[in-house]
Amino acid sequence: MISDRRREPKKLVRVVDEAYAAATGSNQKEDGLGLYKEYDRAGLDAQYNNRVRVPDHGDHIGRWAQASARVRERGQAHLDVPYGTHPRQRFDIFPARAALAPALVYIHGGYWHMLDKSSFSFPATTMAEAGVAFAAVGYPLAPEFGVGDIVESLRQALVWLWRNGAEYGVDRDSLSVAGHSAGGHLAAMMMETDWSKRGSDIPEHPIKGGTAISGIYDLEPIRLSYLNDVLGLDEETVKRNSPIHNMAAAAGPLNLAVGGRESDEFHRQQRDIHGRWSGQGLPGRSLDLPGHNHFSILDGLEDPTSELFRLVVETCLVNPQ
Numbered sequence: 001m002i003s004d005r006r007r008e009p010k011k012l013v014r015v016v017d018e019a020y021a022a023a024t025g026s027n028q029k030e031d032g033l034g035l036y037k038e039y040d041r042a043g044l045d046a047q048y049n050n051r052v053r054v055p056d057h058g059d060h061i062g063r064w065a066q067a068s069a070r071v072r073e074r075g076q077a078h079l080d081v082p083y084g085t086h087p088r089q090r091f092d093i094f095p096a097r098a099a100l101a102p103a104l105v106y107i108h109g110g111y112w113h114m115l116d117k118s119s120f121s122f123p124a125t126t127m128a129e130a131g132v133a134f135a136a137v138g139y140p141l142a143p144e145f146g147v148g149d150i151v152e153s154l155r156q157a158l159v160w161l162w163r164n165g166a167e168y169g170v171d172r173d174s175l176s177v178a179g180h181s182a183g184g185h186l187a188a189m190m191m192e193t194d195w196s197k198r199g200s201d202i203p204e205h206p207i208k209g210g211t212a213i214s215g216i217y218d219l220e221p222i223r224l225s226y227l228n229d230v231l232g233l234d235e236e237t238v239k240r241n242s243p244i245h246n247m248a249a250a251a252g253p254l255n256l257a258v259g260g261r262e263s264d265e266f267h268r269q270q271r272d273i274h275g276r277w278s279g280q281g282l283p284g285r286s287l288d289l290p291g292h293n294h295f296s297i298l299d300g301l302e303d304p305t306s307e308l309f310r311l312v313v314e315t316c317l318v319n320p321q
Contacts, residue, residue: 044224044225045226047265061295068122072121077094079092081093084157086153088138091138091168092118093165094133094135095168096169097128098169100170101131101171102133102174103175104134105135105176105177106134106179107139107177109182110182111181113141113142117136117137121134122301129304131313135170139154139186140153142231143231146232146237147219150186155198162206174317175206176316177211178312181216184214184215185212185216188217189243191243191251191254193207205251210252210253212257212273215269217242217243218242218244218245218269219238221265243273247280248280251282252315253284254273255312255315256273257288259291260288260290261292266294270286287308
């Protein structure tokens with residue numbers, strides 16, 4: 001954990017915004033070019049600041065929270081089930097109709113330092129109707145936890161669910177993961193994990209498939225951007241926790257989705273990881289969803305007619321291994 005970089009959580013968004021504002025006023029190299037690929041610091045920040053790119057982002061986040069509150073109020077869930085000792089190491093589990101059902105573990109975004117699982121219950125009802133249990137997982141945030149610590153927390157969560165999920169209606173032999181933005185990064189890291197080190201009872205491939213939505217698979221541009229004022233990434237952490245540098249030798253499908261209106265960098269991130277993943281002979285599809293921005297893309301998770309919903313559910317219901 002990055003204990004020497006603690007800040008009050010309510011100040012984090014302001015800290016990041018101030019870092020972005022400062023960065024857009026100056027470049028980090030004397031020639032103003034080439035900090036990362038063709039981008040100077042201001043250009044790189046603009047590629048990754050989705051709150052600036054989508055002015056109505058607050059409407060999307062507010063709708064997620066309101067819809068999620070309505071789902072939780074129905075009382076058909078196991079809320080705040082602990083998988084660890086930290087207050088954020090909790091699951092909200094929404095069973096499907098079957099006594100034991102395939103389950104989707106959903107990892108929220110927020111650039112590793114914002115948001116909470118409680119705002120991401122909204123797909124649970126539609127997932128349950130499709131026969132899929134839904135488990136929204138929380139995790140400690142930066143700067144209290146570094147990105148590597150967050151990755152480890154999610155691994156701990158999945159091991160716990162594999163061992164204890166049956167008590168909550170989860171078929172441990174049919175676990176899939178999905179995540180959005182930073183959650184897409186974390187979902188990809190789960191797909192690439194060597195689970196043999198997690199206990200003799202854990203199978204080689206406890207996760208049957210994953211879907212990463214608007215994800216980040218190379219952390220190097222994040223290290224060089226305004227976001228690192230909160231995250232504190234160094235080169236070693238980037239390499240150890242970038243999916244692009246940690247390809248699995250064998251895994252289930254890793255599906256990818258990006259919105260047509262997202263930045264060039266988000267499209268590049270998806271092209272690069274899909275190329276590396278498929279180049280290893282590993283399965284998975286890559287979707288470019290026209291008309292969607294970084295936030296509206298999640299609308300598909302509660303729309304059973306959407307291509308994204310169908311892909312996620314298919315991955316949950318079909319055991320590829």
